[in-house]
Amino acid sequence: MKIKLIIGEKEELIEISENKTVKNLLDIIDIASETVVVKKNDYIVIDEELIEDGDLIEVIQVIYGG
């Protein structure tokens, strides 16, 4: 299935398999879930939220050093 992924300014369509959670997706794209807030279709969601075909996933980097 296809989803739209937004990270910062970068926006892309990506292909992922069914039954993946937000946490699974973050692991795939190698981003630590403790450092981001994730929105699914404009709503903030938790790590265990299931991703479905056509979802818009926005990853907001919120924790940096300093």
Place this chain on the structure above:
Amino acid sequence: MNSCDKCGNLNIIIKKKQSGQKLCKDCFIKSIQKKVLKDIRKYDLLEKGDHVLLGLSGGKDSVMLLDILNSLKERNIIDLTAVTIDEGICGYREEGIEIAARNAKKLGVEHRVVTFNEYFGMTLDDIISKNNVKEGRRNACTYCGVFRRWIFNRVARDEGATRIATGHNLDDETQSIVMNYLEGNIQNLTRIGVKSETRSNRFTVKIKPLREIPEKEIALYVVARELDVHFAGCPYAGESFRAEVGNFIKELSNEHPTIMYSTLRGFDKIKPILKREFSQESIVGVCENCGEPTAARLCKACTFFKDWEDE
């Protein structure tokens, strides 16, 4: 099925690792505001009529604190002035200043921007390139912290502020405790706390209302409240021992989600003893050079300048 523990809403935005509590957006925002206001009362951080000087960097912590302190200002409990310190960190600080200004303006909070350059005749970037060879960049945060404290204290006196509020969070505070302990820096440990004690009437009391809020929850709060925040990292941050300790504690927290709370609680318990045994704060005079309070002949900021002159 996941639903909000308070209202049953199915759109939850947090499932707290430390307690298992699940909250929807509105209940999360409310619970955080309540917790911070409760801590302000519990630790006696503010009194009616206080004039609070808030250090507003434009980052998530200070923007969240502005949001909450503004609710006290609107109820005429406190006066509030925001101050942004421009250390002079090229390519990083500029955007933070703009965002800080926008936030203050939106709420009608008085806002001042003060620079290292106007007080010390040099930016942090200047200071670092000056010391590049001898000590390396590792010390950026040391200089930054000392000069920033100096400016805060000076501006607070100029403004007649009765409190300096900063956005230090649970992660920051735990880092300070562990870092100073690991370095054997017991003097510094005696000064860590939710509220500084008045040692001299030339020192304004400093308070940290977000000290018990984890960094991740602050981030979630500002996103949930849709606040305008500067999300970026200081170019000097990653190079510090503090950052190493911070990463280590964050890693531990993944498997042990209550570790920061217990570090803080344990520290607060032994702190009165540390203070009694190790505090050297009884004799406070003023710096010969600049008049800021210090236990030595020169304050820390002036000591740095003197060292550079002597080179």
